[in-house]
Amino acid sequence: MNKRQLIRSATALACAALAAGLVQAQDFPPKKPVTMVVGFAAGGAADAAARLIAKKLGENVGQTVVVDNKGGAGGNIAHQFTAKGPADGSLLLFGSIGPLTIAPHLMKVGYDPFKDLAPVSGGVNFPNVLVVHKGVGAKTLAEFVALSKKPGAKVEFASTGAGSASHLAGELFNQQAKIDMVHVPYKGGAPALQDLLGERIASYFAAPPTAMPHVEAGKLIPLATTGPKRPAYLPNIPTVAESGYPGFEALNWYAFVAPGKTPAPILDRWNVEIVKVLNDPEVKKALEAHGLTPQPTTRAELTTFMKKEDAKWSAIVKERNIKAN
Template sequence: MQRREFTLLGAASAAGLLPFGARAQDLPARKTLTIVVGFAAGGAADTAARIIGKKLAENTGFTVVIDNKAGAGGNIAHQYTATGPADGSVLLFGSVGPLAIAPHLMKLPYDPVKDLAPVTMGVNFPNVLVVHAGLKIKTFAEFIDYARKNPGKLDYASTGAGSASHLAGELLNDMAKIDTLHVPYKGGAPALQDLLGGRVAAYYSTLSTAQPHIESGKLIPLASTGPKRIPQLPNIPTIAESGFPGYSATNWYAFVASAKVPRPVLERWNQELVKVLKSPEVVAELNQHGMPPQPGTRDELGAEIARESATWGRVIRERKITVE
């Protein structure tokens, strides 16, 4: 578990720094906010949470603590938040896996819909399908052709069973009628290590993870998994425009809280977070990491989680995906 705090000088008088209209009843009186992240420091979720948390501290005068509760694909952090403090002093930077995928794969000790309340979407971004340079596959079309001619022989890494990178591959298997082999890892670091070592052929990676190795020529980007091309890779097509219209498998991280937190507190944190996510410096920094912000209302996030849950639930049932 790793924690880091962001605060302002003179935090003892932080009440005077709160935006106009703040009231004790709609923000925690202790002036401390913990943002729980379900993954280790250094990954995409942690990076985005720290960028957002720093600006949130500047805007509100709160001490913002980033608390990394890694493990079980993010489910440990989600369970902690669902059953933890309900005064609004804890927010979770939740992810697509535990919120929309895991409920269809396993019995959870919490209900993402009943026990967690939406606050706002944070960032929403595509993965990029990369292959080891030694594979001699240069384009997405060549990848599909090779997979069709060699069923079951082309493997791809993921950050774990039920993760976004796992389901991205299963969705392509379903739509392209191919049989690529899923190889789960306990996180992005070991997956990337084996990809770079040539022990696995492909990986649906975050851009921030893959980019240095794309630039060095060790990895070849073939396609992105979102509805639009990645600005940093303008010449790399999307899977949707490469013969599979409708394909979309994005990574997203959203702010949620215990469902027991009073509605006025949830609404207030929505306002503060949307303000942060729209600030030019935060937008620029998140975009630099390939994670564009997508702030919105609480209802919009709730609807997005429901849509994603329906999509991945169907894929899991039709592909008969299970976790061991």
């Protein structure tokens, strides 16, 4: 092939790529209703956030966005479903920390978060709050750690399941505080909270909306929150980091991803629309009322964040020898 033919070939390929990109961009929004998959049952924090965002998203793009709850296996079922779903822009997943960066290090999940799913935008985040019942006898994190270090002490902490965000928050604290709390997994927040209130377990890294009504009623004592700073709705509860463990951070987070083969122009368009919704003052106010902080990002920022979280939690899984249920 001579030089002129090479130039013609390269030009033709460039034009074809540009045309394909334009066609893909014109396919937005999809001509059929969009499905937003949520890996947890209706009624929880993830579902509430997804429905708020989906409603506004549909209004903005002029297409129906339907929330589809596919609970089970800690959210992994929803992630498996999305990884194998249509890659035409009609399917989004409100993915979460567990299935995206923790579960793959504990079990065979049937998908690769970095190959079978494509990042779109960050969604929301919230810290856990470490709460204890009154019988524990600790009113501060320092007192709780001192109790945990007493000879023969067997202090338990509840979670919503092995590999969940609440479980890994406890294991990270075990590592940094050099204690050995015993992990007790539950099948959800409700049974964990019930046993804590019944004083059958000492502590629980709980979601604030779950725990705070009982704190306000004087039934539970909050020791610390697990985020990098105090959330605006919990100004009087110190963080673990400011209580003697600098750098401690264990946030729950949800992010938007799509099937891995979804064309980049469509992913870019969804990013623009989702970021617009998360920055909408009314949506932000509604999410914050649920104890959720909007976390809009670029696609590249989400990829970097997920890789950082993946490395962090895989190290904890190995060091603490965490196993799946």
